[in-house]
Amino acid sequence: FLPTLKKRTYTRVVLMDHLDWLNDEEAKEVAIALGEHVARGGRVIWRSAAYRPKYARFIENSGFTVARVHAHTEAHEMIDLVNSYASFWLAIKN
Numbered sequence: 001f002l003p004t005l006k007k008r009t010y011t012r013v014v015l016m017d018h019l020d021w022l023n024d025e026e027a028k029e030v031a032i033a034l035g036e037h038v039a040r041g042g043r044v045i046w047r048s049a050a051y052r053p054k055y056a057r058f059i060e061n062s063g064f065t066v067a068r069v070h071a072h073t074e075a076h077e078m079i080d081l082v083n084s085y086a087s088f089w090l091a092i093k094n
Contacts, residue, residue, distance in 0.1 A: 035062030
């Protein structure tokens with residue numbers, strides 16, 4: 001993933017739940033690469049099994065405005081058909 005990300009500059013990146021599977025150091029490395037290879041105004045979206053994944057802060061620290069745009073509000077509410085994600089996020093490069 002990282003070698004491909006580092007090849008060019010992007011305006012849109014879809015991470016899905018990729019960062020949920022990484023440890024903190026790996027997630028920080030991805031966040032730094034995003035900061036270096038996403039154009040100003042570019043957008044990154046992802047879903048997470050966590051309500052507040054801590055790597056969102058890593059992305060924010062890499063030059064993005066980060067917002068959770070949807071999340072479970074009730075234990076029975078689903079945000080996707082397989083009910084495996086708790087939140088959906090958007091980051092915009094400053």
